[in-house]
Amino acid sequence: MNVPSQNLETIETDILVIGGGTAGPMAAIKAKEKNPELRVLLFEKANVKRSGAISMGMDGLNNAIIPGHATPEQYVKEITVANDGIVNQKTVMAYAERSYDMIQQLDRWGVKFEKDETGDFNVKKVHHMGTYVLPMPEGHHVKKILYRQLRRHRVQVVNRYVATRLVKDADGRVAGVMGVNSRTAELVLVRAKAVILATGAAGRLGLPASGYLFGTYENPANAGDGYSMAYNAGAELSGIECYQINPLIKDYNGPACAYVTGPMGGFTANSKGERFIECDYWSGQMMLEFYRELESGNGPVFLKLDHLAEETISEIEEILHSNERPSRGRFHERRGNDYRHRMVEMHISEIGLCSGHSASGVWVDEHARTTVQGLYAAGDLACVPHNYMLGAFVYGAIAGEDAAEYCASIDMPVPDPVEVAAEGERILAPLQCEEGITPFQMEYKLRRMVNDYLQPPKVTTKMEIGLQRFAEVREDMQYLKASDPHELMRAMEVHAILDCAEMAARASLYRTESRWGLYHYCVDHPETDDANWFTHVQVQKGADGNMSCFKRPIEPYIVPLDDAEKGAYGKLRIANTTSES
Amino acid sequence: MPIAYTPTSVPVIVDQDKCIADKGCTVCVDVCPLDVLVIDSDRGTAFMKYDECWYCMPCEVDCPTNAVTVNIPYLLR
Numbered sequence: 001m002n003v004p005s006q007n008l009e010t011i012e013t014d015i016l017v018i019g020g021g022t023a024g025p026m027a028a029i030k031a032k033e034k035n036p037e038l039r040v041l042l043f044e045k046a047n048v049k050r051s052g053a054i055s056m057g058m059d060g061l062n063n064a065i066i067p068g069h070a071t072p073e074q075y076v077k078e079i080t081v082a083n084d085g086i087v088n089q090k091t092v093m094a095y096a097e098r099s100y101d102m103i104q105q106l107d108r109w110g111v112k113f114e115k116d117e118t119g120d121f122n123v124k125k126v127h128h129m130g131t132y133v134l135p136m137p138e139g140h141h142v143k144k145i146l147y148r149q150l151r152r153h154r155v156q157v158v159n160r161y162v163a164t165r166l167v168k169d170a171d172g173r174v175a176g177v178m179g180v181n182s183r184t185a186e187l188v189l190v191r192a193k194a195v196i197l198a199t200g201a202a203g204r205l206g207l208p209a210s211g212y213l214f215g216t217y218e219n220p221a222n223a224g225d226g227y228s229m230a231y232n233a234g235a236e237l238s239g240i241e242c243y244q245i246n247p248l249i250k251d252y253n254g255p256a257c258a259y260v261t262g263p264m265g266g267f268t269a270n271s272k273g274e275r276f277i278e279c280d281y282w283s284g285q286m287m288l289e290f291y292r293e294l295e296s297g298n299g300p301v302f303l304k305l306d307h308l309a310e311e312t313i314s315e316i317e318e319i320l321h322s323n324e325r326p327s328r329g330r331f332h333e334r335r336g337n338d339y340r341h342r343m344v345e346m347h348i349s350e351i352g353l354c355s356g357h358s359a360s361g362v363w364v365d366e367h368a369r370t371t372v373q374g375l376y377a378a379g380d381l382a383c384v385p386h387n388y389m390l391g392a393f394v395y396g397a398i399a400g401e402d403a404a405e406y407c408a409s410i411d412m413p414v415p416d417p418v419e420v421a422a423e424g425e426r427i428l429a430p431l432q433c434e435e436g437i438t439p440f441q442m443e444y445k446l447r448r449m450v451n452d453y454l455q456p457p458k459v460t461t462k463m464e465i466g467l468q469r470f471a472e473v474r475e476d477m478q479y480l481k482a483s484d485p486h487e488l489m490r491a492m493e494v495h496a497i498l499d500c501a502e503m504a505a506r507a508s509l510y511r512t513e514s515r516w517g518l519y520h521y522c523v524d525h526p527e528t529d530d531a532n533w534f535t536h537v538q539v540q541k542g543a544d545g546n547m548s549c550f551k552r553p554i555e556p557y558i559v560p561l562d563d564a565e566k567g568a569y570g571k572l573r574i575a576n577t578t579s580e581s
Numbered sequence: 582m583p584i585a586y587t588p589t590s591v592p593v594i595v596d597q598d599k600c601i602a603d604k605g606c607t608v609c610v611d612v613c614p615l616d617v618l619v620i621d622s623d624r625g626t627a628f629m630k631y632d633e634c635w636y637c638m639p640c641e642v643d644c645p646t647n648a649v650t651v652n653i654p655y656l657l658r
Contacts, residue, residue, distance in 0.1 A: 050612040050639040
């Protein structure tokens with residue numbers, strides 16, 4: 001094995017899982033269950049005990065498919081309609097068919113779901129058509145339960161390493177990853193037969209309105225590293241133009257939680273306290289109505305709970321202030337926001353890429369395989385629309401099991417030594433830069449430009465100007481300076497954010513129509529154009545090293561829709577209200 | 582280009598009387614997803630070195646002596 005080894009620590013494993021949040025631990029556990037002989041390594045930027053989107057737990061399942069309440073076919077239909085038809089139904093079905101088994105698995109492990117007096121799961125209706133929301137009022141223990149399973153299955157864990165680029169062998173198979181320790185700046189090469197990317201959303205793309213870089217909806221450790229790694233490895237990404245934009249508490253990055261408060265009588269209201277959308281389920285169409293109301297004379301938008309009974313409000317507070325984003329109570333206290341006495345102002349989030357909520361991700365098939373041999377993707381990063389936490393668990397399981405089988409059939413690939421050496425130089429460059437630009441400044445400028453030029457409503461010329469600004473930032477990269485290993489981590493993240501920004505602009509420019517409500521609302525192409533754009537849009541690094549976009553046809557549906565169903569998410573505004581924008 | 586540092590008030594506060602980092606505890610440093618806390622080896626206590634907080638609270642919740650308080654960053658209050 002002629003990999004350059006001077007000062008380069010090399011670890012060898014069979015399956016490498018990158019990202020220890022939600023999908024990643026499940027992938028590692030299921031790979032070990034499939035074949036306990038395999039070496040499985042979980043590689044994490046933070047610490048798997050408290051990393052990722054559910055570091056403080058989760059207050060419910062948004063997409064539980066429980067017999068008696070919903071069927072996989074109904075769910076596939078719902079998501080197809082909610083995502084304006086642009087889905088590979090096989091991938092959604094692969095999730096749907098395993099959804100209930102996964103709930104039972106988590107239940108056995110000790111995750112507490114809400115049950116009724118007979119012991120059945122207490123499912124609530126939030127979606128426009130079906131019934132899929134299962135509360136987890138005590139869901140703050142999820143990470144501890146996952147960690148226990150990681151230990152039990154003897155998964156090897158490496159914390160505080162930032163994965164920066166995948167490496168491949170001479171045949172184009174994935175051969176491992178290069179990474180750097182965020183406390184010591186030590187480089188590592190992890191060699192593996194299969195790699196599962198589970199690095200979460202690209203959450204540090206847009207800049208929150210507050211200007212605080214880390215006040216993002218997503219855990220800001222999820223900077224888009226996986227999107228950038230998949231792109232640079234030549235994998236196809238899909239639906240990047242279908243951004244994630246969420247309705248949040250104004251200035252606070254927690255959701256207003258239609259899923260928690262909706263079933264208990266709370267709703268999204270305008271300044272008059274009136275309901276203006278029929279369904280609070282997060283879809284692009286709902287976000288467009290939200291945006292219109294926000295910008296209208298009836299704006300801004302509020303979460304209305306002040307009409308509810310004291311017992312109900314106390315229960316809502318108990319759930320919202322102890323799960324997922326527990327500092328919310330502290331935020332409200334300082335502002336004097338009491339759900340009992342007044343509505344809480346809401347706003348829309350910065351843009352991000354996240355398949356868990358919308359549809360922007362690394363292209364995978366129903367086995368979680370990407371278009372690069374040996375490379376898998378699962379969770380918020382993998383393009384299975386509206387997949388949420390339970391989808392991350394299911395796709396983690398699918399990826400882990402499939403990778404375990406794949407490993408058995410191949411020898412350890414040999415990474416290209418030129419690629420390895422080049423990546424080592426790229427990683428260390430900011431430490432060697434004597435005077436330059438700090439990661440903080442470069443990130444701030446880049447993300448401010450993302451807001452100025454990419455945030456919907458999208459305008460062609462603005463996005464073209466954005467691309468020019470991004471190209472200038474790319475030239476500035478040579479001056480990126482890190483004064484310690486921590487700043488080096490931030491510097492590597494700026495590279496990833498820049499790749500994501502460019503992908504977001506190019507995919508959005510390529511799709512010359514409007515679709516998914518606000519997510520891809522193009523002012524100069526306002527109509528949905530099914531004749532030309534009923535298709536996936538893929539982004540890939542071309543043979544010339546430049547970013548290219550192309551169409552990938554939609555696979556024939558396995559669950560057909562009738563015409564009446566297709567329009568269900570197109571009519572979310574309540575009939576007797578009109579926005580005054 | 583020379584570099585200057587801009588002081589900023591940080592959201593995470595560690596009560597130095599309660600912190601037991603001098604006894605080898607590193608819980609808050611370990612659980613932070615953004616790796617913004619470090620141990621001051623001279624004083625034997627943890628402190629927030631980088632103003633990059635998601636106010637997610639594992640540092641506060643997991644601290645064995647209740648020494649950590651997470652405030653909402655000033656820009657968002």
